[in-house]
Amino acid sequence: MDMMKILGMGASFDKRKFGKDMELFKNKSTNAMDAGSGIVDSVPLELDLLNSSNQYDNEQKSKSVKSKEVDKNVEESNLKFEESVDDLPFENEEQVKDYRKKYQIRSWGTDIPNPFKTFRTMKNRYMFKDYIEKNMVKNGFVDPTPIQKQAIPVSIDKRDLIACAPTGSGKTLSFVLPIIHQIESSSNRRDLTALIISPTRELAVQIYNQIQLLAPKKRISAHILSKTSDAAKMQDPKTKKKYNILVTTPLRLVYAIKNEEISLKNVNHLVLDEADRLLDGGFIEQVDDILTECTCPDLQVSLYSATIPSMVEVLANKIMKDPVKVVVGTSNAATETIDQKLVFVGQEEGKLIEIRNMINAGFKPPCLIFVQSIERAKELFFELVYDGINVEVMHAEKTQQQRDRIIENFKKGKLWILISTELMARGIDFKGVNLVINYDFPQTVESYIHRIGRTGRAGKSGEAITYFTKDDSPYLKNVVNVMKLSGCKVPEFMLDLKKPSSTLKKNLKKRPIERKDISTVPSFDKKRKQHKKNMITQSKIANKPN
CATH class of the missing domain: 3.40.50.300 (P-loop containing nucleotide triphosphate hydrolases)
Known part of the structure; x- marks a missing residue:
């Protein structure tokens, strides 16, 4: 009987049981007027006819705000990776093996570059630009994850890569950083040279946003193909819009290619995010069309996912040259957290x-x-x-x-x-x-x-x-x-x-x-409702004039 009550009546939702957790879900930006209290915390200066605000206090507040802005700019200019004992280089191959084992990094391939221990090591080894370091620290990227330690060096060395790591392990940064670095190092920076493909627009937007966090628009321009009409604007000489990085879903890009709105001839780095979905689902034909358009002889292909089945790996090897495979943790397993x-x-x-x-x-x-x-x-x-x-x-x-x-x-x-x-x-x-x-x-x-x-x-x-x-x-x-x-x-x-x-x-x-x-x-009620619906439909058909 209790079961029928639950099914028939639903369950009440006691908000009091959430306690303090509910505070996390209140909109902190809501002001007094939005909350319906009708209380105004302060009077705007233009409407302060009784001069209730002290002019001196206002001036001091203004100076304090400006001072804080200056301090913030100085603080941001000093953002750097911290020094660490881990910055010391590997002394021999045994140390490299032990380090990979410690972080559950497994790799296959020929002439695999050593992992780096810290982002400071990465910056010094590959001469990353200072602004990248500042933006990374500013956005909380201070300690590299295992996949980043090994995948970034492989990509910077311009090797094809199959990367498999658990969800939430920092795979996006692993392919975004090498792309930004390669564009900075390129002499022909006005061309579309990097292409990132994801199975959904939501994921594409997320990747695009991370690029925006790390690379200023004035130095490196990224574009997300949200509408087919956008593609025509990208390479139209009149609009003069040139993009270094394009983030898109397969269908929209193929549509733009077939309408001759975009050219991929200069793309030298192709990333397939959630590669198993792109190569083992309804996207395989679209990906094949895209690969056909990427005619650059030095094309570098990177595949990322939390799961890479064997059949997808076999297919991937057909489109890649001497790839390096990197797996963090156990293949096809979830994170231990x-x-x-x-x-x-x-x-x-x-x-x-x-x-x-x-x-x-x-x-x-x-x-x-x-x-x-x-x-x-x-x-x-x-x-x-x-x-x-x-x-x-x-x-x-x-x-x-x-x-x-x-x-x-x-x-x-x-x-x-x-x-x-x-x-x-x-x-x-x-x-x-x-x-x-x-x-x-x-x-x-x-x-x-x-x-x-x-x-x-x-x-x-x-x-x-x-x-x-x-x-x-x-x-x-x-x-x-x-x-x-x-x-x-x-x-x-x-x-x-x-x-x-x-x-x-x-x-x-x-x-x-x-x-x-x-x-x-x-x-019973469902059948009765459906029967009534069918009767109405039949009645409409019967009364329809010939």
């Missing part, structure tokens, strides 16, 4: 009960929930929104403006729960996500790793919960293996589960499991 859990819910109805019980008990937002289809995302949204939860839904049917607004609100903490399809599973950097829930079991191991990788980023701890039903049981072993490789505790009986056959895995990848609707409306 994520506490992974599996929860058996019986049937589909059990998922909604579990979610509502969690909300009733109190949880620490923000939380990201993944489902397998747009319809299911909408259904879950309508169930939770009526429970009084600050929730939003993200899927491909949303306009680009809506998607940008949702991401911005989620990053700022204005949303507690975001429901999404696979659209948000890759690359997007949400530093503060505390919990990821796989409401629907992921269709592939790669999907699972990327989904849960939205939490536990940059060394922070996170939690990932995956619901599974009887129908999901045959595929459970795949996730269990990832959990074990990531250092999570797994029940003994799960370790003895059978692996799904290759046929089962292929079928699941192509076609997800058919699931019941996410709804608390009784099936």
Whole structure:
């Protein structure tokens, strides 16, 4: 009976249980007028007819502001990488091997350059510009991650690269820094020489923003191909707009190429971010068209992802010259900062009960929930929104403006729960996500790793919960293996589960499991509503004039 109450009535959302955590989600920029108090903190100087503000105090405040601005400029000009004992060079090959082992860096290939220990070492070894150092320190890039230690030297040496590292480990900086350095070192700096491709526009925007943090527009210009009409402007002599770096999704770039709006003949560095998705999904033909247009004889190709299956690696080797492969940690494993859990819910109805019980008990937002289809995302949204939860839904049917607004609100903490399809599973950097829930079991191991990788980023701890039903049981072993490789505790009986056959895995990848609707409306009422809808449709057809 209790179960039926929960399903039929929903769960109440006690905001008091969040305590101090709720303070993180208040809009600090909200002023007194916005809050409806009607109180004005101060009177503008132009309206201060009674001269209630002391002129001397105003002058002193003005001087204080100017002084702080000067101090800030001086402080920023002195931003530098700190000296460290780690700046000492390697003395022999054994030290290099021990260093790689310490940071779980594995590499394959010929003549692999040594990793660097600190960003100061990197700057001195490759003579990076001072402004790059200042911008890196200013934005908090002070200690290199393992993938950055090894991947950056490989790229700067102009070697083709296959890089695999856990989600949230700093892969974007690993390819952005070498590109900026190579453009600075180039004599022909007005050409489009670097091309970065990502599977989604959201990820492309994120990469573009990181470039903007590190490279001033006056020195290096980057462009994100947001509209097809933008491509024509890029190389139009009349507009005189020249870009060094182009960030784009495959479809938009191919469209621009076919309409002869853009030329890639001078591109000498191509980066495929989330390479497994680009080379093993619906993008392979588009990527092939792009590679055909990159005719530069010195083309350098870099592939980055948290998961690189063997078949993708075989395909990658066909388009690369003597590549170096770098893997940090264990291949196809999640970062150890994520506490992974599996929860058996019986049937589909059990998922909604579990979610509502969690909300009733109190949880620490923000939380990201993944489902397998747009319809299911909408259904879950309508169930939770009526429970009084600050929730939003993200899927491909949303306009680009809506998607940008949702991401911005989620990053700022204005949303507690975001429901999404696979659209948000890759690359997007949400530093503060505390919990990821796989409401629907992921269709592939790669999907699972990327989904849960939205939490536990940059060394922070996170939690990932995956619901599974009887129908999901045959595929459970795949996730269990990832959990074990990531250092999570797994029940003994799960370790003895059978692996799904290759046929089962292929079928699941192509076609997800058919699931019941996410709804608390009784099936009888649904059938009655559908019957009424059908009757109205038939009546309209019958009364339609010939």
